[in-house]
Amino acid sequence: MLWLDAEAVRNFVMVAELQSFTRAADAMGSTQAAVSVKLKRLEERVGRKLIERTPRRVRLSADGALFIESARSFLAAHDKAVAGLSCSSRRFTLGIAGHVAGPEVTTLLARLSQHDPALTIEVQVDNSTLLLDAFDRGELDAAIVRREDDRRDGEVLGPEHFGWYATPEFDHRLGEPIRLATLSRLCGVRDLAIRTLDDAGIPWVEVFVGGGSSLVTAAVSAGLATAVFPSRLAPPGTVEVSRKFGLPDVPATEIVLHSSLTDRRSREALRILACAFHEHRAKAG
Structure with missing residues (x-):
């Protein structure tokens, strides 16, 4: 019987979705080399080439395209089972500036839900100034806003033209x-x-x-x-x-992610959100 390692499958799905070993490693809090090793082991275990990589492009192989939906279902079932055992339902509040919240936001939040079914995200949409004030008061766990002139903290997600x-x-x-x-x-x-x-x-x-x-x-x-x-x-x-x-x-200004989250799973969710944001911006550009 074929046994699959959940982390190896998660690496495969992340590489497939972000179309980059570098961005996948960032989202997983790992290294590009570690992601490559886990993917190689998965491919050896299933006896199929799942990802095709060239100097300019990373994409699913024909077998990878057949496997991707099953892989997502496998991870969803795995994460649901783990969440049920640990009873670790969690929530965090996310503020998104109105000028930032484009049509891709729904897709990004859905991706987070698939990644971690035990995580509930409460979203507040407002202007950047009010969201930053709420974040500084501790009323928001994270905020995606336009860069304020007098602040240099936060993770830059990309430019805004x-x-x-x-x-x-x-x-x-x-x-x-x-x-x-x-x-x-x-x-x-x-x-x-x-x-x-x-x-x-x-x-x-x-x-x-x-x-x-x-x-x-x-x-x-x-x-x-x-x-x-x-x-x-x-x-x-x-x-x-x-x-x-x-x-x-x-x-032009910059879109910035501010976060006070410290637990590993919540920060991993934020890394996935940031990487997915980069991906959508790159496609839009």
């Missing part, structure tokens, strides 16, 4: 104040946009403030204003209008 977006029909006359829609007066992206306009000597007026990202999106999509959005989250039907209206480039 912005643009000025409006509908193609949006009308702005040269010399008139540019009409803005912003999330709230506490929003760091609002401060970034206004500071950029002030530095360039361009007059502005806020015609829509607050109400959440969906209402800001609605105001821009209706042609009432322009707004600064992360390029990957620009509303459908809008275009970048900085050149059209002579607006200055908005400086």
Whole structure:
């Protein structure tokens, strides 16, 4: 009878999902060499080549593609059994900035749930400033936010590039104040946009403030204003209008992960979240 080692299977799944031995090692808190050894032992045990690696690419082999779903099911059953024996249900609270929480967040959280069924993540979406304040007060265990100007702590997950977006029909006359829609007066992206306009000597007026990202999106999509959005989250039907209206480039910022978690399993979950975030950003880029 064929017996499978759970950690070897976990290494295989991590390499397959992240398409990188380096990122898989980081997520597992291990080394690239150790991941490679465990994968090789698994392949020898099943008598199949599961991962194909070239200097430029890591991908599933034909046999690996057949095995991947069974491997995930095997790990889910294994982790559920272990969680049942240990009764170690855990939870942590995660804050995600509204300008960061793109469509990939649901996928990333689902991946975490598959990795650790005993882990419950409570998610709070708000602006970066409020989330950082909550994290500093100990009300959040971790936060994924836009880098604040006066802080240099946290793990950088990647850059965030912005643009000025409006509908193609949006009308702005040269010399008139540019009409803005912003999330709230506490929003760091609002401060970034206004500071950029002030530095360039361009007059502005806020015609829509607050109400959440969906209402800001609605105001821009209706042609009432322009707004600064992360390029990957620009509303459908809008275009970048900085050149059209002579607006200055908005400086890029960084997305940062702050965490106070210390237990091994929770930190492993955060490593998986960080690696998956890197992966999605790389694909989007």
